Amino acid sequence: MDWLLDADSTPHKLALMVIAVLAFAAVMAAILFAVDRPKRVPNWVVAAGFTGPALLLVAVGLVYPALRTLWLSLKSPDSSTFVGLDNYQQVFTSDGLQLVLRNTVLWVVLVPLISTGFGLVYAYLVDRTRFEALAKALIFLPMAISGVAASIIWRFVYDYRPVQPGIEQIGLLNQVLVWLGAEPQQFLLNQPWNNLFIIVVMIWINAGFAMTVLSASIKAIPDDIVEAARLDGASAFQMFRSVTVPSIRPALVVVLTTVAISTLKAFDIVFVMTGGQFGTSVVANEFYSQSFRQFNQGLGAALAVVLFALVVPIIVYNVRQMRLAEEVR
CATH class of the missing domain: 1.10.3720.10 (MetI-like)
Incomplete structure (x- = not known):
C-alpha cells in the first residue's frame, strides 16, 4: 500500500484521476436526479445545482486569485511587510x-x-x-x-x-x-x-x-x-x-x-x-x-x-x- 502514499507514483496519480471522475459523476447524477423530479425539489435547488459548480470554479479560478493579487500588491517584495500604495x-x-x-x-x-x-x-x-x-x-x-x-x-x-x-x-x-x-x-x-x-x-x-x-x-x-x-x-x-x-x-x-x-x-x-x-x-x-x-x-x-x-x-x-x-x- 506504500504506492498509494507516493504522490509521484503512477498508481497514485491514476487513483486520484479515478476519484475525480467518480466525484464528477456523483455531482452530475445529483443534478440530473434533481431535474428529473421538479415537483419534489424546489426550483432554487435545481438552479443552485446547475450554477453552483460554475460559480465555485469562477470563485476559485478568478475571484480568489484577483483578491490575492490585489493584497500582494500592497506588500513588500518578499510579501512579508505591508507597504500600502508604495508599489503603485x-x-x-x-x-x-x-x-x-x-x-x-x-x-x-x-x-x-x-x-x-x-x-x-x-x-x-x-x-x-x-x-x-x-x-x-x-x-x-x-x-x-x-x-x-x-x-x-x-x-x-x-x-x-x-x-x-x-x-x-x-x-x-x-x-x-x-x-x-x-x-x-x-x-x-x-x-x-x-x-x-x-x-x-x-x-x-x-x-x-x-x-x-x-x-x-x-x-x-x-x-x-x-x-x-x-x-x-x-x-x-x-x-x-x-x-x-x-x-x-x-x-x-x-x-x-x-x-x-x-x-x-x-x-x-x-x-x-x-x-x-x-x-x-x-x-x-x-x-x-x-x-x-x-x-x-x-x-x-x-x-x-x-x-x-x-x-x-x-x-x-x-x-x-x-x-x-x-x-x-
Missing part, C-alpha cells in the same frame, strides 16, 4: 516603469488602429473580386501562427550581422539595405524605433482577424442600400465612407476593442524578440520580469492590477456596444 507609486514615478507605461500606450494606440484600418481597407478592396478567397487566405495565415513562432520569423527578418569582409547579412531588411547601397541597421536595438519594429509583428498577426470579421460585416450590408447609393451616383470612396463604414460600425468597435485587449496582454512577442531590453518592455512583460526574474512579488502584483484596470474599461465598453447593436436590430 513606484509604477507611476519610476523612470523605468514610466517607459514601460509609455510603450504600452504606444502599443494600444497603434496596433488596434493600424490593424483594423488595414483589415477594413483590404476587406473592402478584395470584396467580390475574382481572387477573393486567395487574397483573404494570404492575410489570414499569420493568425494560424503563434506569437512565439511569428516573433522568431520576424527576428530573422530583422537580423543584423556586423559589417565585415566575408560576412553576409541573413536578415531580409538588412540585405535589402545592402542591395540599395545603405548600411545595415540593428532594428531591435536602436531606440525608440525598435518598439515600432516589434509592433509591426503584432499588426501582422491581428490584421487577418480584423479583415475576416469586417469582411463578413461588409457582406451582410443589405443589397438595397448599396444599390440605392449607386443609383444616387456615389463614387467608390463615397460608398466606402458613407455606406460601408456606418453600416459596419458595431463590427469595427468589436474589432478595435478585441485587438486592444490582446495588445494589452502582449507578452510573448516582446519576450522572444528582445526580452524587454533596449527600452521595449510593456506592462505584461514587466509583470513577468518583476515577479519571476527579480522576485519582487509586490511590484509584480501591482503591475498585474494596473493591467487589469486597463483591460476592464475596454471590456465594459465592448459589451455595452454589443448590447446597443442588438437593441438596434
